[in-house]
Amino acid sequence: MSPESLAEMSNVAIYSAMLTLALAMVAFAASFASGRRRNVAVATGESSVSAGGAAVITKTKPHTTDEPGRRAANIAMSLSWLAFVLLLAGVVLRGIWAGRVPWGNMYEFSITAALGILGVFLFMNLRTDLRWLGLFVVIPVLLTLGMAVTVLYTEAAQLVPALKSYWLVIHVLAAVISSGAFTLAAATAGLSLVRDRAERKSGGEVKPEGVLSARIPDAESLRTITNRILAFAFPLWTFAVVAGAIWAENAWGRYWGWDPKETWAFITWVVYAAYLHARSTAGWRGNKASWIALAGWLVFLINFFGVNFLASGLHSYSGV
Amino acid sequence: MSALPPISNVGLLRWAWRQLTSMKTALILLFLLALASVPGSVLPQRGIDPIKVREWITDSPTWGPILDRLGFFEVYSSVWFSAVYLLLFLSLIGCVVPRVGVHYRAMRSAPPAAPRLLQRLSGTRTLPISAEKSEVLATAASTLRSTRWRVVSGPSDDLQWVSAEKGYLRETGNLVFHLSLIVVLISVALGGLFGWKGNVIVREGSSFSNTLTQYDAWGGGRFVNSQDLAPFSFTLDKFTVEFERGVAQRGAPRAFEAEVSYRTEPGAPLQHTLVEVNEPLEINGAKVFLVGHGYAPIIKVTDKTGAVVFEDAVPFLPQDGNFTSTGVVKIPDSTPQLGIQGLFLPTAALDSVRGPYSTFPAADDPALFMSAFKGDLGLDSGTPQSVYRLVTDKMKQIGLQQLRPGQSWKLPDGSGTVSFEGYERWASFQIAADPGKEIALLAAAIAIIGLTMSLFIRRRRVWVKVVEQDGVTVVQLAGIMRTSTFEDETIGVLADDLDLIEGALESAGQVHATTEEEV
Numbered sequence: 001m002s003p004e005s006l007a008e009m010s011n012v013a014i015y016s017a018m019l020t021l022a023l024a025m026v027a028f029a030a031s032f033a034s035g036r037r038r039n040v041a042v043a044t045g046e047s048s049v050s051a052g053g054a055a056v057i058t059k060t061k062p063h064t065t066d067e068p069g070r071r072a073a074n075i076a077m078s079l080s081w082l083a084f085v086l087l088l089a090g091v092v093l094r095g096i097w098a099g100r101v102p103w104g105n106m107y108e109f110s111i112t113a114a115l116g117i118l119g120v121f122l123f124m125n126l127r128t129d130l131r132w133l134g135l136f137v138v139i140p141v142l143l144t145l146g147m148a149v150t151v152l153y154t155e156a157a158q159l160v161p162a163l164k165s166y167w168l169v170i171h172v173l174a175a176v177i178s179s180g181a182f183t184l185a186a187a188t189a190g191l192s193l194v195r196d197r198a199e200r201k202s203g204g205e206v207k208p209e210g211v212l213s214a215r216i217p218d219a220e221s222l223r224t225i226t227n228r229i230l231a232f233a234f235p236l237w238t239f240a241v242v243a244g245a246i247w248a249e250n251a252w253g254r255y256w257g258w259d260p261k262e263t264w265a266f267i268t269w270v271v272y273a274a275y276l277h278a279r280s281t282a283g284w285r286g287n288k289a290s291w292i293a294l295a296g297w298l299v300f301l302i303n304f305f306g307v308n309f310l311a312s313g314l315h316s317y318s319g320v
Numbered sequence: 321m322s323a324l325p326p327i328s329n330v331g332l333l334r335w336a337w338r339q340l341t342s343m344k345t346a347l348i349l350l351f352l353l354a355l356a357s358v359p360g361s362v363l364p365q366r367g368i369d370p371i372k373v374r375e376w377i378t379d380s381p382t383w384g385p386i387l388d389r390l391g392f393f394e395v396y397s398s399v400w401f402s403a404v405y406l407l408l409f410l411s412l413i414g415c416v417v418p419r420v421g422v423h424y425r426a427m428r429s430a431p432p433a434a435p436r437l438l439q440r441l442s443g444t445r446t447l448p449i450s451a452e453k454s455e456v457l458a459t460a461a462s463t464l465r466s467t468r469w470r471v472v473s474g475p476s477d478d479l480q481w482v483s484a485e486k487g488y489l490r491e492t493g494n495l496v497f498h499l500s501l502i503v504v505l506i507s508v509a510l511g512g513l514f515g516w517k518g519n520v521i522v523r524e525g526s527s528f529s530n531t532l533t534q535y536d537a538w539g540g541g542r543f544v545n546s547q548d549l550a551p552f553s554f555t556l557d558k559f560t561v562e563f564e565r566g567v568a569q570r571g572a573p574r575a576f577e578a579e580v581s582y583r584t585e586p587g588a589p590l591q592h593t594l595v596e597v598n599e600p601l602e603i604n605g606a607k608v609f610l611v612g613h614g615y616a617p618i619i620k621v622t623d624k625t626g627a628v629v630f631e632d633a634v635p636f637l638p639q640d641g642n643f644t645s646t647g648v649v650k651i652p653d654s655t656p657q658l659g660i661q662g663l664f665l666p667t668a669a670l671d672s673v674r675g676p677y678s679t680f681p682a683a684d685d686p687a688l689f690m691s692a693f694k695g696d697l698g699l700d701s702g703t704p705q706s707v708y709r710l711v712t713d714k715m716k717q718i719g720l721q722q723l724r725p726g727q728s729w730k731l732p733d734g735s736g737t738v739s740f741e742g743y744e745r746w747a748s749f750q751i752a753a754d755p756g757k758e759i760a761l762l763a764a765a766i767a768i769i770g771l772t773m774s775l776f777i778r779r780r781r782v783w784v785k786v787v788e789q790d791g792v793t794v795v796q797l798a799g800i801m802r803t804s805t806f807e808d809e810t811i812g813v814l815a816d817d818l819d820l821i822e823g824a825l826e827s828a829g830q831v832h833a834t835t836e837e838e839v
Contacts, residue, residue, distance in 0.1 A: 157569040162597050239768055247598075250598055258368070263357055267358065270350055270353050280343065
């Protein structure tokens, strides 16, 4: 197969994934608009233990399929899986085309990050029903891909010498999976704030009104999910930073040099550390912690995009 | 004003210490640390790019000096940044160290006896038994022991309950994580005090030996004896560089290779190796990194009598990605003294807007643009001068010329001839030793393991108790989570634990199989 056709296939796969995701977004939105108030099963401690339930958030019992919102959500999930496969194909083909791991420039980092967000969501959904979160995952994935294909696109080329190291694979893989988890946690943290507000408005009523609030789990469950995702992401991010430091020592002769990318990776780490501490501090566990999770994501975004566009440092790659 | 009794001072100190070591203070210090790190990524930093710092201060005469005085150009060694992280670590020590003792005692003590009324706990399971009380309790105890629970039973005279606890490693991991961070900080400090770092430009065919005078720039910690560096030496035999010639990312570097022969000490056997980016050379605890490269045009100058006053390859510093490079030649031995400012273009282009510039980093079509000066180079004034900058205050420009390799230029005032003989390549090396880095790595690895343990291990207690209930002998299974951080998400874990005991009792035939309960 000629390299040109590989390149074309990679691009076709990415565009197909975007189209599929756009359809998934419509379907997720439709499930919100047409669905009855979803009965998100969130087991309380007592019922969970006596039922021998395995997790706090248990899978809802399958409802009759004539409920339009549910059907739309299921269609959206299938489309998301299809998009995941297409995106994976796009990233892999890009790698084959370039003859190296597909992590050499910002375009490639972005499509891989999109894959990471979608992947973490889909695999978490296998264990815990997260269909209600779909819309808020598909939107950032689409935005990332849109930015990748319009602003960041570059033809595949070889790696610059600084990137020729097996640490590239380790460091980027850990960072990309963390980025997926951070994005997901930002979505759940944001939703917990929306829901919390609605709950307080309705005076502690468990079934608040509102198109959005009525269709997502209660605020406390959302905070719990956020916490779980970040408890997974934080050690992984720590590992990504340490792996980066080992690589930096080998390539540049120092393991830490306050390069802008390093600085913002450190700030990201500190903010998420603050989140975990907030979760075990009286008076900080609720909305304040959720705001910190959102701030962490903002800092992460500055690190991922901002540093490459605005600051000059060692982490600038050819073709941005 | 009456003096405060001394006890108040102690009380005040105690109060201050409690405040410092509280979680809320730790949180605020974490925010401050994040905030204090930001300016270092926005403003140029002296440790990374001192020239940019100087330019920044010159360009903003109002803010430049103020920010400079406040340490904004050396953020990470500034007083305020250090204050934040030292307070944070003090708070960490104050919080973590006492917990080490508490946790040690907790790990050595037995789980507490079962509460009197287990049914008061949520999620208690009650099962009628079909075996002897002692058999049921023995089964429960051995099941728990085999899955690494710490188990006690009692009371000693008449066995009635089994109490078990698991997940001590959660707190162990938490403490190990925080203590490892202290070790990381210490090893960073060690690197600062005992480490050193130097930069040197070596031309193809030239040699370097590891003494202070050979470095272009060198910096070492307080406890480094700069006269006592490891006496290795190396020669740059050949330097190869390849650039992208395709359309995509044209001009981007593709490979750097420095062929080097080195001796670990004078008289040691000569060894050959290849130094590449990501492939440093390690000699006696120091590492030699390839960090940059450039061109050194070979320039020959003769005076009006035809005598050679200068002939050497002069390293020029690259100014952009296409290696438009600048450099100077100073000839103090001619009369009058001569100075040349040069612009080396590996692939030369000239346009009316930009002037001369390079279009590709490889030397496809090299040219040297020169501006010659005569007069006083200012070398005798005693002020140290950069070898890359010509001080033209007391000099007069005598002409401009563009040369291709092999061409010569007769200076217009007849004071001599300048020839552009060709070019060599140079590579720049960073040579560094950091005795703290291995400890830092080890501590970081342990920190990650501890962190993972502290986030994923759940500490919990279970009790198994045999009681009479409405005339029937039943066994009660109950448990509580002892994890303070994430208790809300671990109830399912506890249910699994109770399932385990129940399953063991069932398969031993010691309880009646449970019927489906109403939920």
